[in-house]
Amino acid sequence: MATTNLPSADDLRTEVRDWLAANWSGLEPSSDPWRSSPERIAWLEKVLDAGYAVPTYPTEWFGRGYPAELAAVIGREFRAVKAPGALQDRYSIPANTVLRFGTETIKHDLLRGFLTEQSRTCLLYSEPGAGSDLAAVRTSAVKDGDRWIVNGQKVWTSGAQHAEYALLIARTDWDVPKHKGLSFFIIPMRQPGIEIRPLVQITGESHFNEVFISDASVPDEYLVGGLGNGWKVLQTALAYERSIMGDSGRASRNRSKADSLVELAREHGRLDDAAVRHELATALSLRELNRLNNSRAKASAEPGTSSSIMSIGKLAMSRILHSEARLKTELIGAESLLAGSDNPVADDVNFLTFNAFFTSIGGGTDQIQRNIIGERVLGLPREADVDREIPFRQARKS
Template identity: 65%
Template sequence: MADIEETNKADAALRTEVRAWLDANWDGTLQPDQDKWNLSAATKAWTAKVLDAGWAVPTWPKDWFGRALSAEQADIIAEEFARVGAPGARQDKSNLAANTMLAFGGEALKRQMIPGLLKREIVQCLLYSEPAAGSDLAGVRTRAERDGEDYIINGQKVWTSGAAHADYGMLLARTDWDVPKHKGVTFFFFPMKQPGVEVRPLRQITDESHFNEVFITNARVPAANIMGGLNNGWRVLQTALAYERATMGDRPRGARISATSDDLIALARHYGRLEDTALRQDLAAVLSLRKLNALNNARAQANLEQGTSSSVMSLGKLAMSRILHEEARVRTAIVGAESLLEGPDHPFGDDANFLAFNAYFTSIGGGTDQIQRNIISERVLNLPKEIEVDRNVPFRQVRSG
């Protein structure tokens, strides 16, 4: 009991401290950034201020801008920031590059990169997938060859967001072709702004361009920029991917034109369809999926806070992809013939089509639903692994095409 009271007292003191700091420093005038790859000077200045105050990465060690707090206490900080709408707190949960760097970077590299990553001054992108290495990510063919203090990189990467703005890319490249595929890849913090790096935008099925192809020809990266050690890239990638997947199960993108498209009840009301009993059944079923996923996440979170790990966490992305596809189906049924049309004059038709197409972002990106099911069944349910014909074969001899 005494312990619980002590914790409550510490929690209350922390909340008071955050609140007082926000009262003194946050005036609510900071404008949200339109382009997340090109942050305003004001956003960067605010982010730096939050970092100096110790709110950016509260669970990190004190030597590294943190306060060594528990996740529960750090959530108090996030809650207070969310309450006033201030950004910048709790990057220890969201900043993929900074977290991976803290875990796997060498001392000098960490000192060089972490402040800039946390202040959002260094923009980074992900250089994982390749045309011939999608679901089979360990099959990357981009080459990294040692040349003095550097490695020389040659290859092609794809599905890279923000490549044109990025200062660095988190690059997975092959450093040993004579061992099986997982054992010959290395993770580099790769400088993007150099000759030999060419970025070409990809046009998506949504007619948007958020991703790029990156062509790398004789570009260089210092050996000191290796993260997690030579040929240990697969392990580093697992950590980085876990951060990515956790955020993908969290908050997917909503409608592009009208917020009403995200509210299926409001949309059905707008179309005068709320009396349709068949649609009502469908609506209730699809709305329940999102609620159930939220309840699962809350239960997983509660388990984590009690110190028991939760396998429920791994279900989030797969569940979300079903939610998005199912919502898209019902939304299209509500909108009906208007989904023949697009553009701002037909917002609900446009949104219905956009969301139906963009659902694949979640069901393919960051590991397809099928890969997610393999992961859940193998790592959570402990079912046997699928036979892998390339598992113990030197990568040089693995069939490709």
């Protein structure tokens, strides 16, 4: 429920500043984005209990019932001191999905753990034959008493090795068109019947995985959004994922000189080059334009809903990362042919170049984002889909 007697922005700003001054002393940066240290979890517990983690949520679910403009005040104060944990109502994929569509049981069981990172999650969406067309998934979930039995294979799953739970899209009805036969679950990952095999990326990391599911089970209470409503739930979850990727696009490495285009140009004596300055201005203006567009999209979106505008931010970030990688390679010149710890700037530039492809593929490829923008933002005719209205059992297997 919404909170009455809302504070003024000035009063809230003072409250948050005082709270941060009394509680925030910094955290050691983590080298692994898929694990949360005990210190980080303890900090997130404090933020949640103070009501700053999800201020737009109802008070019964750790929030304050604030409107977006008051929540933004909290976010600005946390950013000012570089403290994490605030405004998860704008970016937490599992928490926002569960709040919008989850049963009371699943909210009680999991919501707090998601918001404190005590329970890390992964996304079991894509399959070997269903990547760009997620409606074509063939992983099945069959009802068995008070649980669901799941069988299938997923791929490109980030962080599966460390996840306690996964957001899962599975087929529960093969005799209706593909979009209507899907259901969405939160599945426990630490159980027999789930095998995780890491995939080595071009960067040398192994954040992605194949996941093989054989007779794994999900409690019926962990069906999210109701039977056959999985496509709608998935669109909301994907919108948050695209929003996150559109915001930063930052690779999972510690920050270095290669992060700053201006600093890199100065270090390599290229800052006075007119052509380079033009490219720098273009890159920096695109970053700022994308930030403003993402802020607009989030400000206009209701909590727990999806927005096709977020696809613009994700597509833009893909272009930004690739163009910045090309510029960084140009700035360091022949040094880009080097690699290894003896050449840290070149090594990081090459890593960022390789990693740019992650944003072009993860969360829906650039081509999928263009389709979404064309159809749902610009109102262009829908792309042909010959098996959209036939029972999925009759659809041709790719």
